[in-house]
Amino acid sequence: MDTFLVQNTSDLNGCIEISGSKNACLPLLAAATLLKNNITFHDIPNICDVYSFLDILKLLKVDCIYKNNDLTLNFDNFKATSLVDSLMKTLRASYYLIPTLARNLNRFEISLPGGCGFANRPIDLHQKVFASFGLETYIFENKLVCKHSELHGTTFEFPYKSVGATVNAILMASFIDDVTTLINISNEPEIMCLIKYLKSCGIDITYLDSTVVIKGKKKTLNITNFTNIKDRIEAGTYLILGALKGNPLTIKYCPIGDLESLFKLFDYLNVKYEINDSNVTIYKSEIKKSIVLSAGPYPMFPSDLLPILVSYLGSSNLVHVVSDKIYPTRNQYVEELNKIGYTIVIKNNDIIIFPKKNDYEKNIIESKDIRGGASLIIGAINSNRKIKINGINYVKRGYSNLLNKLRKIGVNINEEN
Structure with a gap:
């Protein structure tokens, strides 16, 4: 089983080019x-x-x-x-x-x-x-x-x-x-x-x-x-990572028009970003508002981005409630995030995100699907600790040249077999 080892990572800087969808x-x-x-x-x-x-x-x-x-x-x-x-x-x-x-x-x-x-x-x-x-x-x-x-x-x-x-x-x-x-x-x-x-x-x-x-x-x-068109889910994943750790992070060839719901959320949360043609430069932004959000069919917030968003929301000192109208039971990643210091509760298919704890139970977690695995990577980056993520082959199914792109912007990450 392939594994990513994520270690202490400070703020991220640089440029990521978005791949085809x-x-x-x-x-x-x-x-x-x-x-x-x-x-x-x-x-x-x-x-x-x-x-x-x-x-x-x-x-x-x-x-x-x-x-x-x-x-x-x-x-x-x-x-x-x-x-x-x-x-x-x-x-x-x-x-x-x-x-x-x-x-x-x-x-x-x-x-x-x-x-x-x-x-x-x-x-x-x-x-x-x-x-x-x-x-x-x-x-x-x-x-x-x-x-x-x-x-x-x-x-x-x-x-x-x-x-x-x-x-x-x-x-x-x-x-x-x-x-x-x-x-x-x-x-x-x-x-x-x-x-x-x-x-x-x-x-x-x-x-x-x-x-x-x-x-x-x-x-x-x-x-x-x-x-082929550009991958809006890959772009959204790196945009959310930029809102969490960007100092700043630039996303090149971003399909901006396909991510209107994400940019509306960023505007509500006062996330700082700048758009230049198809390039988006995004800055680390503290979350100062609670949100209640449902993911659903386009043009609603993308279901595939919800797990990644949960990792970002869990970094705040506020309570948030999100749900997925397409896959209401896609939440296996929640238990894994809780192992590394998150405080997330599932109730009637609502995902309730509480302020993140400083302590954590384990340093080994497991990816069980593509987007949940991406959520765990962002959670591990956010933990500023040494975290091992098993089952990373799931994530490779959906993210092109993932390891190289993360290293390029300063993520301390390595792959183990």
């Missing part, structure tokens, strides 16, 4: 596979989840060349097949390949997707989406069995916002030669990036107020280049 690039790779679009994607992050997805694509005989954040995909030897493999269990986004298999096979099986285990994350909504297009699915022996005789367009209204189900619905609609209307889709920037790519490939997509109308095409344009 993890949550945007995986749907892009799935879309290119669906369309068999030989292409080079730019600004693909150097993270474990990307490598896992590429390993799965290789099972479909896709040629992948990844160098200097450019990823070239070639589908000349593509061969559709069932994906019953342990690789599928490591990555929840593997289910984005179901539309590709449905386009090429009338019956196939796929191992149930894996990913972070911080909450019960069923795929029943995905199954309802697929059913609306004529794709029958059922679970048997930890596999999703899929079959169809004829696929068709649909009108589907999402009962709640779901990024993953929205991606799969858009991908299904894009290759079926029919009209599909999707209502109450997720509005995340990552979804807009996917729509932009599909439109550049010639798919007729009209988006308005959480509704999208798609006129699918069997034959599409073969574009050769597309640039």
Whole structure:
């Protein structure tokens, strides 16, 4: 199990360049596979989840060349097949390949997707989406069995916002030669990036107020280049770290427009920052106001940033209450933060953050998911003590060149195997 050792760290100074978005690039790779679009994607992050997805694509005989954040995909030897493999269990986004298999096979099986285990994350909504297009699915022996005789367009209204189900619905609609209307889709920037790519490939997509109308095409344009968007969660993580320890910290290529909710929070808390084009310089800022905040679907405060925010709020002498409307039980990191001096209580899915204690019980804590692990790293930096964080492989799934970026700004951190 890989481990980070964080030791006494004073205020941080320097510059961090934000990488391409993890949550945007995986749907892009799935879309290119669906369309068999030989292409080079730019600004693909150097993270474990990307490598896992590429390993799965290789099972479909896709040629992948990844160098200097450019990823070239070639589908000349593509061969559709069932994906019953342990690789599928490591990555929840593997289910984005179901539309590709449905386009090429009338019956196939796929191992149930894996990913972070911080909450019960069923795929029943995905199954309802697929059913609306004529794709029958059922679970048997930890596999999703899929079959169809004829696929068709649909009108589907999402009962709640779901990024993953929205991606799969858009991908299904894009290759079926029919009209599909999707209502109450997720509005995340990552979804807009996917729509932009599909439109550049010639798919007729009209988006308005959480509704999208798609006129699918069997034959599409073969574009050769597309640039991924910047990672708003990575940017938000380092911005929060800057508010905690920046002296100052500059975040380059920050997707400012995608982080409006975070900057509104910073303004409320009187966090000092300066914006220059896409660069944000942020200064260590003491928290002098209590907050009550709920994370939820975009444009609300991002669920993926809530664990990181908790580490920052726990550094204050005030009481704060936060909750997560998307993953209300994503709180495994709380127990670990409490081991290193935080005082946090969970009550009815509310996370109540009290002033931080000076003493602490342990110096070894464990990461159990990507964002919770990032929260623990920030908590360890804030502790000004020697803290060992196990399970750091989770965090590597979502943060590109994490160790080097932290060292560059002055974090005293090392990796142990």
